[in-house]
Amino acid sequence: MVTTNRDRLITMSVQGNIVSPSYPGIPAIPHQIDHDGRPRLLPHLGGIVYNVRLGDSVYGWAGDNTEPGVAIKAPEPAANQALNVFACVGNEAVVMSGSAKGARGIVTGKSGRFAEHVIIAFEQEALEQMAIGDKIVVRACGVGMSVNGFPGVKLKSLSPRLFDAMRIEENEGKLTVPVRAVVPAELLGAGAGLTSEGGAICIQSMDRNALAKHGLDQLRLGDIVALADYDSAWGHGYRKGAMGIGVVSSTDSIKAGYGPGVTLLMTAPGGEIDPLVMDRVNLINILGIDWVGA
Amino acid sequence: MVRTNKDQLVEMAVWGEAWPAALRSPYRPNAQGESVVFMGTAGVILNVRVGDPAFGWAADHVEPGVSIRNREDGPEHALHYLACIGNEAIVVSGEAAGAKGVVTGEHAHIMVDFEPEVMEKIAIGDRIQIRAIGMGLELLDYPDILVRKISPQLLEAMRIEEIGNGRIRVPVAAVIPPYLMGSGSELGADYVDQDFMTNDRETLAQLGLDTLRIGDIVAIQDHDHTYNRGYREGAVTIGLINHADSYMTGHGPGVMDILCCATDKIEYYVDTENRPNLAAYLGIGNKTLA
Numbered sequence: 001m002v003t004t005n006r007d008r009l010i011t012m013s014v015q016g017n018i019v020s021p022s023y024p025g026i027p028a029i030p031h032q033i034d035h036d037g038r039p040r041l042l043p044h045l046g047g048i049v050y051n052v053r054l055g056d057s058v059y060g061w062a063g064d065n066t067e068p069g070v071a072i073k074a075p076e077p078a079a080n081q082a083l084n085v086f087a088c089v090g091n092e093a094v095v096m097s098g099s100a101k102g103a104r105g106i107v108t109g110k111s112g113r114f115a116e117h118v119i120i121a122f123e124q125e126a127l128e129q130m131a132i133g134d135k136i137v138v139r140a141c142g143v144g145m146s147v148n149g150f151p152g153v154k155l156k157s158l159s160p161r162l163f164d165a166m167r168i169e170e171n172e173g174k175l176t177v178p179v180r181a182v183v184p185a186e187l188l189g190a191g192a193g194l195t196s197e198g199g200a201i202c203i204q205s206m207d208r209n210a211l212a213k214h215g216l217d218q219l220r221l222g223d224i225v226a227l228a229d230y231d232s233a234w235g236h237g238y239r240k241g242a243m244g245i246g247v248v249s250s251t252d253s254i255k256a257g258y259g260p261g262v263t264l265l266m267t268a269p270g271g272e273i274d275p276l277v278m279d280r281v282n283l284i285n286i287l288g289i290d291w292v293g294a
Numbered sequence: 295m296v297r298t299n300k301d302q303l304v305e306m307a308v309w310g311e312a313w314p315a316a317l318r319s320p321y322r323p324n325a326q327g328e329s330v331v332f333m334g335t336a337g338v339i340l341n342v343r344v345g346d347p348a349f350g351w352a353a354d355h356v357e358p359g360v361s362i363r364n365r366e367d368g369p370e371h372a373l374h375y376l377a378c379i380g381n382e383a384i385v386v387s388g389e390a391a392g393a394k395g396v397v398t399g400e401h402a403h404i405m406v407d408f409e410p411e412v413m414e415k416i417a418i419g420d421r422i423q424i425r426a427i428g429m430g431l432e433l434l435d436y437p438d439i440l441v442r443k444i445s446p447q448l449l450e451a452m453r454i455e456e457i458g459n460g461r462i463r464v465p466v467a468a469v470i471p472p473y474l475m476g477s478g479s480e481l482g483a484d485y486v487d488q489d490f491m492t493n494d495r496e497t498l499a500q501l502g503l504d505t506l507r508i509g510d511i512v513a514i515q516d517h518d519h520t521y522n523r524g525y526r527e528g529a530v531t532i533g534l535i536n537h538a539d540s541y542m543t544g545h546g547p548g549v550m551d552i553l554c555c556a557t558d559k560i561e562y563y564v565d566t567e568n569r570p571n572l573a574a575y576l577g578i579g580n581k582t583l584a
Contacts (some may be wrong), residue, residue, distance in 0.1 A: 014303020031480075037521045113480050185473035186516070186525050193489060193544030202479075206524045229473065231493065232321045237544030238474055238491040256524035257479040 002168050002175065003148045006160035011141040014083040015096070016072030019117060020132045021046040021148035023121030030063060032064055034254035035206040040064075042254070045115045046071050046138040048130055054108055054121045054222040054292045055284045058251045059205075059258040065261060066251040068221050069108070069127065071117040072136050075112065084116050088142030089263060090162030090287060093120045096137050100129035107138055108222060108283055109249020109263040112191050112199030119249055123291045150175060153272050154233050156197055158265040165286045166224070171274070177245050179275040180282070181215045185230055185238050186192055189257040196232035196264045205252050215277075219260055222283035223248045226275030232267035243273040247283060296454050296462065297434040299374055300446035305427040308373045309386070312364035313340060313403050314418045324457035324541035325493040330354075334538065335402050336361045340413050344398045344509035345573030345580025348538045348547040349492075355545070356538035358508050360395070360413060360581070361403035362422050374485060376406050378428030379534060379550065380445030380576060386410070388420035397424060398509065398511075399536025400443065400486050407578045436462060442484065442555040448552075451575040452511065454459050457561060464532055466555065467510035468503055468546050472517050472525050476544040483519045487536050487548030490514075509572035509579060510535045512549060513562040519554045530560040534572060 021044060023030045031039035043049075043063045052061060052068045054176035074080040093105045111117040118138065122130075142159040153175065155163065169176045183203050187210060191201025203216060203225075211217045219225070227244035231237055236244075250261035266273060283289060321329035328365040334353035342347035344359045364370040383395040383406045389520050393415075395408035395530060406422060431441045431449065439462065441449065455463040474497070478488030490503070498504045506512070511534055533549035540546055553560060573579035 033525065034523045035518070035521055035526075186471070189524055191478035192475070192479050192491065193542065194480065204525045206518065207526045210525065210527060231325070231543060233543070234325055234327045235543035237325065237476055237493050237536075237542075238497070239494045240497055254521035256483075256518060256520075256526075258522070258524070 002170050004160060004163060005148065006145060009141050009144055009160060012086060013137045014086050014140045015081050015135060015137045016074045016080065016118060018048060018130060018132050018134045018136065019071050019073045021048045032254060035256040040254055045111060046117065047132055048127060049126060052251060054289065055282060056221050058219045058221055058248060059217065059252050063110070063251060065253045065258065067111060067117060067119045069119060069121045070105070070130065070136070071111065071119050073117050080116055082211070083118055083138065084110060086140035086143050087118045087138040088157050088159040089265060090159030091138050091140055091142065093136050093138045095126065095130065096135040098131050098134035100126045100134065103181050106287065106289065109247055109261070110198050110200055111250060111261060112201070113194055115277050116199065121292055147175065148195060150272055152270045153266060153268045155266055156264050162287065174272050174274045176274045176276050176279050178224065178281045179226045179245065181219065181277060182226040182228050182275050183216060184214055184228050185216065187216070188227060188230060189259065192236050194235060196236050196267065200249060200261035200263050201236050202253065202257065202261055203259045204257055206256050219248050220282055221248055221251065224281045225262060227262070231269040232264045233269050236264070239269055241271040242267070242269045243271055243275065245273060245275070295450065296456060298449065299434060300445060302448065303427050303430055305425055306376060307423050308376050308426045309421055309423040310364045310373050310413045310421065311406060311506045312416050312420045313361050313363040315535055325543040326463060330541050334517050335392065337418070340410055340412050342538065343579040344407050344569055345583045346508055347504045348535050349470050349504055351538050353538070354541050355401070357405045357463055358398060359405055359407040360416055360422065363403045365428045373404055374400060376426035376429050377424050378426060378443045378445045379552070380448035381427060382425045383404065384423050386421045386423045388415070388417050390415035390420065392470050394404045396576055398572060398579070399534065401548055403536045405410065405536065419455060436460060436559060438555055438557055442551045442554060444552045448575060461559050461561055463561040463563065465511070466513045466532065466562045467570050468506055468564060469513045469562070470503065470549065471501065471515050474513060475517060476546065479523055479553055483523050483551055484519065488523050488548040489540065489545045489548050491544050492546030493543055506535055506547060507571055508535050508538060511570040514549065519551045520556050526556060527557050528558050530558065530562065532560060532562065
């Protein structure tokens, strides 16, 4: 039985507003440049996304790093930092204003530098009642959690609810963690060198053959993945033998160095995590979410 | 000599000021989670110059020589996008007015090398102007190879050989594997550098990367930096080490792109006899490499 200090964690409200998409103005060259140099004008980050949901494929959308469901941010940078770091995947979120007031959702991930959003899944009916700017409270619980007997393993953005549901087992002094796939270090991109307490790190998708070779071409939003040879204890970076665990939280990107965003949940710089690749290791199955898209 | 369009390039002045170091919280975590005082970027650094080791300094992201920046956002980005490695810099105010130096790289600031007696006279805030030339430089017979942010003079000094079949050959000091490319991946490739990650010292030593020097020309395997920076099997990026190592996870010496190819048109070899380094190519910085 793998246990944590979950009974010592506090639960605190952090709050954000549903963000608006944002594009640069005049002289009206708003494009992103894709990995082959083509300018593309596509829906990018932010706001309310009605038809890209947890469990959907991360590939094939005419969008760029699309955040499924709702993305929120606090207006003040310091408050947003608290929101982005304290909110944990699996935490409950509650709409506090507007027509969807009272609706409840679940935090499913985060976005990194240049966005710093928290991503939340809601029922379709609630999504359709929401307006940009609506206030959403997250009941943040998870920061400070540690695994008993594994002082070298660090947990980040991980709620006790999700941790307990991930079917993590102890085997010969290591934690075996079910995952959908393992990402090799050379395919980790934007996010390297940046914070691992919030934000995301991208699975690079420019080289489609490399993606297929590592079984990363079938990923879905909400899939749990392992990050091989990456130490994310104090920021994300290469360390042979280290192992991380994260959740796929945004869709693919057209830009070199970018791709599906992964929110870091666990890291073992000393290699005390063994990923176990299997099917259906997605937040939908793990948390028993039967209402997405319903 | 490879044919270029150097006669068609526009030479334009851009400028910045010798920029002060800044500190918010005195402590930041290193890769082991220990609190460390970070010092190294900005200011005038007299004792670390291009050609000196990129490792071993008791400092973070050391920018060699004089670091300059412009106070205004537009001119600041003009400085970033137009200044090229190898361009001439001239001090235009203060006690060192009239002294000449050379641009050695682009990081948080544009880095300029001057002789020590010049640097001793430079005060924070002194204006330094650069005769920017190099943006738009092309290899006329190699359309698949992108040239980025180097002066025509440096390109000609880099000992590039034409080896047929639309390919060139470049001497480098070392080869960096794709899995070590770190911080900077999130930025556009026309802006600053990308660090290679140095927290795993064993891997570094095995690859011979722990003896690199500032100014070294290196190859990055399987990385396409033509548009943003990312993994693509078979691609090659030739870069220049522009700043020293870092304490932070996912950081390390910066690699500034100078030649980029999405395919296999750039061949490279490690030259252990004549170190391919900016100091040697332009006769600046650490003179022991010349």
